Amino acid sequence: MSNPTSLTLRTYQVGFGDCFLLTFHYPSPTGDRHILIDFGSTRAPNKLLAKLPAALPKQLKKQFPGLKAPVSASKHMELVAEDIAVQSGGKLHVVVATHRHKDHISGFATNTEGTASGNIIRRLKPDLVVLPWTEHPKAKTDAEEAPSTIENTRAFVSSLAAMNSFADAIEKEATRLIKLRAEAGRKSTPTLNSLQFMGENSIANKSAIKNLMTMGRKVAYVNFGSREGKSALHALLPGITTHILGPPTLVQSEAIRTQRSRDNDEFWTLAATAASRFVAGGELLFRDAEVSEIPPHAVWLTTRMDRMRLQSMSALVRVLDDAMNNTSVILLFEAGKARKKFLFPGDAQIENWLYALSAAPVKERNQIRKLLMDVDLYKVGHHGSLNATPKTLWGLFEHRSSDVHAGRRLSTVVSTKSGVHGRTEATRVPRTKLINALRHDSNLQNTNASQQFFLESKFDLQ
Amino acid sequence: MAKRTKAELSEKSLLRPFTIVAQDPSVRLSKKPLFTQVMVPAETLAPGPWGYRLQVIDYDSSTQTLYKAWADTAPDEGCFEDPFADSAAKDPESLLQDPKFHQCNAYAISMRILARFEQALGRRVSWQFKTHQLKIAPHAFAEANAYYSRRDECLLFGYFPGKHGPVFSCLSHDVVAHETTHALVDGLRQRFLDPSSPDQAAFHEGFCDVVSLLSVFALRDVVDAALRLTGRSNLTTKLRRKLVNGRVLTAEAMRESILLSLAEQMGQEMSLVRGRPLRASARLSPGTQYLTQAEFQLPHRRGEIFVAAMMQAFLAVVEERIRGLSAESFDDTDTSRPIWLDRTRVLEEAAKAADHLLTIAIRALDYTMPVHLTFADYLSAMLTADREVVGDDGLYGYRPKLLASFQSYGINPASDDDESGVWLSASKLEGQSKFKKLRYGGIHFRSLQTDVDEVFRFLWENRVPLELTDEVYTRVLSVRPCVRLSPDGFFLQETVAEYVQIIDLTPPDLHRVKIRVPKAISRSMRIRLTGGGTLIFDEYGKLKFHVHNHVLHARKQAERIDFLWNNGWFRDGRSMTTVDFSGLHRQRILDSPRFSEEAWQ
Incomplete structure (x- = not known):
């Protein structure tokens, strides 16, 4: 069984949204394995759009020679999908949709002409699609549960x-x-x-969900500790252990339930x-009443x-x-000989994290805490909002360091756009205090500060 | 419903009748909605109804529609007629869909609660805003919520789709009484909405629940229906249902039957507006552990403890009153032998107990400090309020029962003067050697009853014996003369004055006065401390009680700062705004915990 030797992470500039392409590089004959985590946007990256098509990656420029400015937001999403197709060599192994918010899944929506970004991703024939258990079509009638x-x-x-x-x-x-x-x-x-x-952002996104449920050879609806999801991922990603840390089921955690x-x-x-x-x-409340x-x-x-x-x-x-954020799938990849750890929590907030951090059985909880202490890359939860990076979690990361030359300094990546979410200082996204802490104690990649088509970072796993 | 006589309805009468929904429309007897008639202060109303204290404006903000207002008719032959009595009898279902009836229903319930407060306190009660009329919007929005908004001078009642058509929160006696009580308590104690302790936030909710429950118990039609609906075999009646077995009307049995039955009825459709506080409280058996449990730190859950303690005391009194109806002994060993009691008298006793306890509960507000109230403080306030008008424990022992009930829920009186739990009187204080004598020289008694400056002079002159801190902002908020009527018919004249003390201090300043603050609070943050007291003067202008919280009380202020810090205050300059009932009530339904310590505030 081979181990991946390195990881390339591409963070696409989608404005207010998330889109991450993880490429694990293996020695031949395994080759590369590609995981797409989320693909959605609610507010386009206008500054980038103004620079298109000039700012397109070379291969896309060649592919779309006639493309003219201005590029629309929907066209931009198609271009992102096309680039994912290019980077993955026309094959995705895993697609993860952390939760059903538009800013995480709108890119999976299709159209009847077959030209939408969701159609392009569908053509990449993912082997596995990972969704939270709350999307399970049988969640309403599962007779196997108590x-x-x-x-x-x-x-x-x-x-x-x-x-x-x-x-x-x-x-x-x-x-x-x-x-x-x-x-x-x-x-x-x-x-x-x-x-x-x-x-x-919270409307049903039916087209995207339908596409996600049917585009892969297999769909795994996962929850905290889900074995089925873990083994399905392991089969496709040799040398990588994937820990599913959320969302908990209702049985596992009352905290997610108390959101309503x-x-x-x-x-x-x-x-x-x-x-x-x-x-x-x-409709009037009293149809026949005098007004x-x-x-x-x-x-x-x-x-x-x-x-x-x-x-x-x-x-x-x-x-x-x-409540919707708290249905997010939380994935922790432990990869390569170096067993480096990459944490992708979607938009999970403390209520989702609560089970993994403090309510799971002690032995399991201690193992999770140990893994989290060793995290090398953290995808910042919910675009940097005030309550999606629980301080308990942040406190666990041992590779945080104010020394920019530190050997194994924590890397963080945030995909966000300021001025979109939150009206007051208390609710504004991204949260300045959090961004400052990320900047101070980690190597931060922030799409908000970038006008590139995607940000790229590489991790050695040897 | 009993028909009122012409004399009762005379234009010269001080009261006029209104038909209201007895509980909420989902409560039915023989499949018919249950109505009752209440008497409210008589006045000729402008269209709305729009009276001297309340103004109904039937605006629906969801559809941006103003429904035409109900218009009063001139008194017929000198009598104020009940505008809906006939419709309630002939076509009750249509009445429930008539917006004009809704307007009057909300008006009459609110007015009844207001009148009840004024009767108990022996004076007018002002709103906590500058105008005289509280606005009521009976169909304010399409949302399962209802709340009081001080800023908007209004009670807002929502509506939402139910299984059998729209559900109107303005038709629920419980909801309307609850929201009106919020407005009244705010009028009496504006700083009870300040961020303070878990008790203070819980008190507002719990107290409003208690008032709405006790005012429901004072409606005999409702309690009668509850008795009939319980359906328990040991409550079966005979002789055309005119008798009831007194043997099974113990406090515990009534909690299990009548109270829970009422709780189920009241909670049916309105539970989406207010949760099910009565059901939760009725099921909360006595226990001293609740107050420290995490789930009871949330205001709406903590309020349930308060409601449970009050309702248990109420049932204990009812039990004793009911036993007094029979010459037979309830203590014999043959408990299978029924002791039949007249049903009407049982209902009367329950109504009287509810009424008297309601009076004590409302009157106690005058004996509370103006800010940072705890359940323990309120218990002492209730005991004192009742002791002032009922010297001994009275026939039914309300005070010992209140004391025992609260203690069974872990709430001990704040006053440790003696076993009775009442506040230490000023005369007793003056008797203590360390206490300096109060000075009345130059104080004018007449002015002391009405003039805030005169009260301030009294305070300033006596700042040493009253243990006031003089280097802080001090303001007298109100002076209110009142006349209380005791059960034996005597009048008790008192004057109630409130003052507050306020100072803003940084953590280093607080350290100097020995008040601990969490280390994470910025050293430059100015933290507002409030304290203050209530002065009760007797009919001769002598101070009877000084119920107060010292503004620099090291332990209490440290506990308060700690609690608020852990709940997200003092972070990022977040202002110390008052409680927002819209949010509080929504939290009550959605029951969402907060994890402020985990957030990047």
């Missing part, structure tokens, strides 16, 4: 689906209100922009129904109520965003 588990799982998975519907309604409402303001010659507000962004109601799994279903039915121009013009004495309150409603929608959509 009845209480089935009930909980069914409710949880359906509440995730309802969250998507809620997000869809929110996105539509925010878009409507922005349009209304534009018609009146007024600019959009930060609250409306944020609502539109977060709503759009214990008593009322229908909360999101009702929220989605309410948000889609009862909007201006939609009035708003008298001057009531304007003070009604204006405030309109604002409160938006704030309330913002708060709900943030809860939803967190």
